[in-house]
Amino acid sequence: MADFRIDDLARAAGTTVRHVRGFQERGLLPPPRMKGRVGFYDDSHLARIHLIARLKDRGYTLASIGEMLSAWERGHNLADLLGLERVIHDPWSDEEPARMTLAQVVRRFYPEIPEDALKGRTPADYPKLGRAEELEFIRWTGEEYEVPSPRLLEVGAELVEAGIELEAVFEIAGRLRGDVDAIARQFVRLTVEHAGLDARSGDRDVREVGEVIRRLRPIGMQAVQGLLARSLHAEIQAEFARQIESMGLTPPAPDARRTRTAPRPEAGRGAGAAGGTGQ
Incomplete structure (x- = not known):
């Protein structure tokens, strides 16, 4: 468990010491x-x-948030409540965030720019990177970039290296994010319905709710990865077939190798073998 001084806590929470106090x-x-x-x-x-912060974003005042928390604490063990809060907000990935300089980020997305040309530049010189910030791939701190998921950033860079325009990479990322958000909402909603986690059912213990959420993490990731792998495999095969057809080529039959006849032996070799047998 991490230990924070008040300024460290405020920084980790994305707020100010004044708000914490x-x-x-x-x-x-x-x-x-x-x-x-x-x-x-x-x-x-x-x-x-x-x-x-989440409750405030949903329109609750600090007074109403205080009343809700007090009601929870009266009806449940405080340690269980805090444990549930940790489970809800713990990251679902073991990936560690990274920090990168402006030059490092620019070089990943604009590999054609010489390194010497990056001296004295600011993010304003690369407005297209603003879209990467909107998608939360990177966040400028005033001195460097915070990268919440280096893996995602690397995927974007690899697509650029593969010849895809940067704008198209961001368009793909934006659409995929919307699709993934929809999948996540549907998965959680169905799980809440079938696991009896609806807030209207008051017979659930806080620790029990926390345990269900813990189990959701690996189950959700495995389900999405497995389904995505199958879908990608099918889509790649279908796209390959379309590309071959557009070039006027016909892909070989799957059993072409198995049905191909073996070459016959040369006539001379066969006669010699027969003569040798007769001697």
């Missing part, structure tokens, strides 16, 4: 663990701040 004053955030005169926060505090 405000949450504490309102009773929305549990007090830190004290070591001498220094307070230390942990992952449960970070999860609580993320939860508060």
Whole structure:
């Protein structure tokens, strides 16, 4: 479990120290663990701040959020509630974020630009990278880029190296993200319905809900990866057949090798063999 000082906690949560202190004053955030005169926060505090931010995004006021949290804490063990918050907000990937300079990012997407030409440049000189920020591939901090998923960034760079225009790469990414969001919503909705996690059923224990969410992680990833692998295989085969047909070629039959007859032996070799047998 990570230990955060208040400024580290604010940075990890994407907020300010002033807001963190405000949450504490309102009773929305549990007090830190004290070591001498220094307070230390942990992952449960970070999860609580993320939860508060999500509820605020949905239109709840801090007063109503405080009432909801108080109601939860009266009806459930606080440790179980904080544990559930951690489960909900823990990342689903073990991939570590990375940091890259402007030059490193530009070189991945614009490999034709000489490295010397990047000196003294700013992100404003490469407006197309703004779309990458909108898609959350990268985030400019003022000094460098934060890369939440280096794997995704590398996929985009590989597509550019394969000859796909950068704008098309971002268009593909935007469409895929919408499709993936729809898949995620459907998977979670169906699971909630069939696992009895609907909020209207009050017989669920917080720890039980947390356990179902933990199990959802590997199950969801395996389901999507397996289905995607099958779909990609079928689509690639179909596209290959279309490309061959457009070139006026006919792909060989699947059993062509098995039905091909073996070459006959040469006449001279066969006669010699027969003569040798007669001697």
